[in-house]
Amino acid sequence: MIGSHGVSHAPSHTHSHVGANHGVGNSVSGHGGSGALPQSAGPQGSAGGGTLLGYIGIDTIIEQMRKKTMKTGFDFNIMVVGHSGLGKSTLLNTLFKSQVSRRSAGWARDEKIPKTVEIKAVSHFIEEGGVKMKLTVVDTPGFGDQINNDNWWLCVNPHPPPPPPPPLPASWEPIGKYINEQYEKFLKEEVNITRKKRIPDTRVHCCLYFISPTGHSLRQLDLEFMKHLSHSVNIIPIIAKADTMTIEERLDFKQRVRKELEMGGVEYYPQKEFDEDMEDKSDNDKIREAMPLAVVGSDKEYQVNGKRVLGRKTAWGVVEVENPNHCEFAQLRDFLIRSHLQDLKEVTHNIHYETYRAKRLHGNGGLHPVAANDTQESNL
Ligand SMILES: Nc1nc2c(ncn2[C@@H]2O[C@H](COP(=O)(O)OP(=O)(O)OP(=O)(O)O)[C@@H](O)[C@H]2O)c(=O)[nH]1
Numbered sequence: 198m199i200g201s202h203g204v205s206h207a208p209s210h211t212h213s214h215v216g217a218n219h220g221v222g223n224s225v226s227g228h229g230g231s232g233a234l235p236q237s238a239g240p241q242g243s244a245g246g247g248t249l250l251g252y253i254g255i256d257t258i259i260e261q262m263r264k265k266t267m268k269t270g271f272d273f274n275i276m277v278v279g280h281s282g283l284g285k286s287t288l289l290n291t292l293f294k295s296q297v298s299r300r301s302a303g304w305a306r307d308e309k310i311p312k313t314v315e316i317k318a319v320s321h322f323i324e325e326g327g328v329k330m331k332l333t334v335v336d337t338p339g340f341g342d343q344i345n346n347d348n349w350w351l352c353v354n355p356h357p358p359p360p361p362p363p364p365l366p367a368s369w370e371p372i373g374k375y376i377n378e379q380y381e382k383f384l385k386e387e388v389n390i391t392r393k394k395r396i397p398d399t400r401v402h403c404c405l406y407f408i409s410p411t412g413h414s415l416r417q418l419d420l421e422f423m424k425h426l427s428h429s430v431n432i433i434p435i436i437a438k439a440d441t442m443t444i445e446e447r448l449d450f451k452q453r454v455r456k457e458l459e460m461g462g463v464e465y466y467p468q469k470e471f472d473e474d475m476e477d478k479s480d481n482d483k484i485r486e487a488m489p490l491a492v493v494g495s496d497k498e499y500q501v502n503g504k505r506v507l508g509r510k511t512a513w514g515v516v517e518v519e520n521p522n523h524c525e526f527a528q529l530r531d532f533l534i535r536s537h538l539q540d541l542k543e544v545t546h547n548i549h550y551e552t553y554r555a556k557r558l559h560g561n562g563g564l565h566p567v568a569a570n571d572t573q574e575s576n577l
Pocket residue numbers: 280281282283284285286287288310311312313314337338339340437438439440441492493494495509
């Protein structure tokens with residue numbers, strides 16, 4: 198349930214590294230519960246990987262971490278990107294069952310979602326089962342709205358010759374800039390002499406890339422964008438407005454897109470190289486085989502078989518967003534939130550941020566410590 202809504206970058210963020218203790222309690226047995234003191238590592242000691250003579254309580258770390266997370270909460274930041282009108286803002290609202298794509302104040306539920314005209318980060322505090330999450334959704338304007346350089350290269354032998362490409366920034370630049378700005382903010386906080394107890398985490402943990410349900414080839418811009426940004430952020434490609442395709446068209450298109458991404462050398466999350474073990478590999482292989490998930494978004498509720506469901510009403514019936522027979526929205530939601538949320542945060546921190554940090558510190562001859570009042574958050 199969504200508690201209070203706030204504007205992005207509210208000062209009371211929390212930062213979480215929950216789950217960073219891999220491998221806890223995986224080789225020690227002996228749940229005697231007797232509270233016996235640890236034994237020195239002998240023939241039966243833990244040092245050689247054998248059993249302990251009494252229960253120490255290592256496994257309670259899980260409960261300790263749970264309590265800590267309950268207290269501190271955690272941040273999760275998600276971005277949506279793609280061509281104009283593909284349902285980006287709608288899907289954000291669908292994912293979190295609320296109007297998260299914009300500030301809540303003054304919003305009426307029946308109002309139509311307005312066109313997104315600027316990169317906008319909006320934060321919300323969500324609480325479920327006693328766990329608090331500070332969710333920041335970063336909505337971006339559709340490609341083709343704020344830029345005009347995505348068509349110039351389509352001119353083939355025109356007469357007279359085409360003008361040179363306009364000197365506008367590449368379409369992904371404002372988005373890449375936003376992503377890097379969040380890394381920079383985090384880095385500045387890290388190297389600060391007077392560090393905050395918990396560094397506010399506004400880094401983008403996941404970028405949903407919307408693919409138009411054309412049934413044809415991906416656009417060059419789609420490939421270019423994903424190729425460039427996949428090294429800075431976890432990109433998850435999805436097929437938008439899946440209700441506009443038949444089941445066969447959808448399957449064919451998914452296959453085609455996967456092939457084109459592979460041919461184009463586009464990497465996306467979850468990357469094979471980051472699978473940590475066989476279990477990870479087998480879980481992630483299933484996800485990779487199903488990608489890009491074909492989703493439907495809606496923030497309207499309808500009555501179906503006596504139940505209220507989110508859906509899109511058509512002349513033939515209601516397309517139910519969460520019905521796995523209708524589309525793959527539920528699979529996307531489960532993947533993003535229920536199984537991979539922590540991993541998205543870890544890959545962001547350990548891989549993408551680390552790459553940025555290394556480049557930045559290396560390229561600059563070291564980053565000079567900044568004064569506390571130099572680290573104010575931008576209004577982006
Ligand atoms: N058929 C269909 N229509 C959708 C879906 N999701 C959203 N729409 C509709 O598509 C239109 C645009 O939705 P938005 O969520 O504003 O799309 P957007 O990508 O945020 O648009 P921009 O901000 O202009 O880039 C609205 O009329 C939505 O109701 C979907 O899954 N299927």
